[in-house]
Amino acid sequence: KHLVDTLDKMPGPPGYPLIGNTLDLYNFKFNLTNAVESWTRDYGEIFRIWLGNVPFVVVSKPEDLEILLSSSKHIEKSELYALLNPWIGEGLLTSTGKKWHTRRKLLTPTFHFRILDQFVEVFNRSGDLFVKKLLENKEAVNVHSLLTLCTLDIICETAMGTKVEAQNDSKSPYVTAVHDAVTSFHQRTMKPWLHLDAIWKMSHDGKAFNSALKVLHKYTNDVISNRKKERESRRKTSLKSDEDLGMKKREAFLDQLLDASDSGADLTDADIREEVDTFMFEGHDTTAAALSFILYNVAAHPEVQDRLHEEMQDIFGDSDRPATSQDIQNMKYTERVIKESLRLYPSVPLFARTMREDLPVTGGYVLPAGANVTVSCFQMGRNPKHWPEPEKFDPDRFLTENSSGRHPYAYIPFSAGPRNCIGQKFAMMEMKSALSKVSRSCVLSLRSSGYKPRVEGQVILRAPEGVYLKAAPRRAMA
Ligand code: HEM
Numbered sequence: 049k050h051l052v053d054t055l056d057k058m059p060g061p062p063g064y065p066l067i068g069n070t071l072d073l074y075n076f077k078f079n080l081t082n083a084v085e086s087w088t089r090d091y092g093e094i095f096r097i098w099l100g101n102v103p104f105v106v107v108s109k110p111e112d113l114e115i116l117l118s119s120s121k122h123i124e125k126s127e128l129y130a131l132l133n134p135w136i137g138e139g140l141l142t143s144t145g146k147k148w149h150t151r152r153k154l155l156t157p158t159f160h161f162r163i164l165d166q167f168v169e170v171f172n173r174s175g176d177l178f179v180k181k182l183l184e185n186k187e188a189v190n191v192h193s194l195l196t197l198c199t200l201d202i203i204c205e206t207a208m209g210t211k212v213e214a215q216n217d218s219k220s221p222y223v224t225a226v227h228d229a230v231t232s233f234h235q236r237t238m239k240p241w242l243h244l245d246a247i248w249k250m251s252h253d254g255k256a257f258n259s260a261l262k263v264l265h266k267y268t269n270d271v272i273s274n275r276k277k278e279r280e281s282r283r284k285t286s287l288k289s290d291e292d293l294g295m296k297k298r299e300a301f302l303d304q305l306l307d308a309s310d311s312g313a314d315l316t317d318a319d320i321r322e323e324v325d326t327f328m329f330e331g332h333d334t335t336a337a338a339l340s341f342i343l344y345n346v347a348a349h350p351e352v353q354d355r356l357h358e359e360m361q362d363i364f365g366d367s368d369r370p371a372t373s374q375d376i377q378n379m380k381y382t383e384r385v386i387k388e389s390l391r392l393y394p395s396v397p398l399f400a401r402t403m404r405e406d407l408p409v410t411g412g413y414v415l416p417a418g419a420n421v422t423v424s425c426f427q428m429g430r431n432p433k434h435w436p437e438p439e440k441f442d443p444d445r446f447l448t449e450n451s452s453g454r455h456p457y458a459y460i461p462f463s464a465g466p467r468n469c470i471g472q473k474f475a476m477m478e479m480k481s482a483l484s485k486v487s488r489s490c491v492l493s494l495r496s497s498g499y500k501p502r503v504e505g506q507v508i509l510r511a512p513e514g515v516y517l518k519a520a521p522r523r524a525m526a
Pocket of ligand 1: 140330
């Protein structure tokens, strides 16, 4: 009664008994991002909806988000995240309470900048191959497909220390399984009837998902057990490590988890697998989607493309040497382009918490215990209150002098507070590296004048029909 009474005080679309607003969602073809966009226009920055008997509060007011996200108490993910459990178990993204606290503490050092620096070589190598593949096409090419393979190569090498060569062999069983798992999972999130396990298991997508997971889990398990065997035999034969031999060895996230386990951290093989699988899930689709919109925005704005190239000239001159981590840090305009693109196209358009206690926010409203609170950073990025002329692509919004007066929680594509994205720095380095590769070697243009890819907010915001761009080699253009 308390929950219903509290929610009744909020604006929101009228619903029907038992089904609530589910029918409205049907009218939006179960695309929650589009539905939320329309409801936000009608009801403002805080409103409630009922999906069946499940209550949701959708929030896009920075002041309220600061209250919610900066708290270390309200960290439990919404029940919808349980759909991910068959894939990534209860890893960092989905776990809660003591388990999440312990894991977050354990995993935070694995994203230290010293560790990330070792990955620059991987970003460079994979980025070179991406540019090569991009330039092989004379016609417009779907950059999203190419980038998905590129970011998959990067995450496999950095998370597990394995080379899957997705860009060279896009039809391998592993790459196909990743594709099938992602595609079928998206279908599940879009179709509420597939949320029921019994129907899901029998469905075409559910079967595809389960057989893909068998391949993915076997792969991760095999990598973990092989790595453990290698480490064991190295210890037994007291073989000199690469480091002892003077060669700098790169440590994948997996190696660091095994190091932690050897040093007494409470981590079973299953625990390690769920964390590695979590990185695999969160760490490649997000960056691939973001990079495809970034390249689209660059192609659509020749003046931005020119400034990016100028920045590359300032840093590298005419040299084609690979970027160092210091170079990546110096790419300030490149960074602003990425930020501006994420404002309009945040890879994670919505994320949600379940409230276990009431939380008063502004305007006299309360986020009541039992409600699923959904954060809509897609809406926030397009709200003219925070972003004048929101449709205009202007990276200089992120110059310090142009940011004063903007609420810090008005821009949260990586979430914020204690449960923010642990991979944010990794993702920014990876995206800056990829964008700099393209800016140094290609000139991008749209498939046709005025082309704009259709956008759909699934778990990840993506262009379901792809992002088609033309690329020409820069030296040949000069
Ligand atoms: C453009 C790229 C990315 C974006 C926009 C992004 C965004 C986000 C967001 C919004 C969250 C919070 C989700 C929620 O509360 O449900 C999150 C969490 C997370 N992200 Fe990212 N992410 C990106 C890349 C990455 C990468 C590359 C990795 C790993 C290498 C990663 C690993 C994670 C993990 C493990 C969490 C859960 C953190 C926790 O709950 O403690 N992400 N990310």
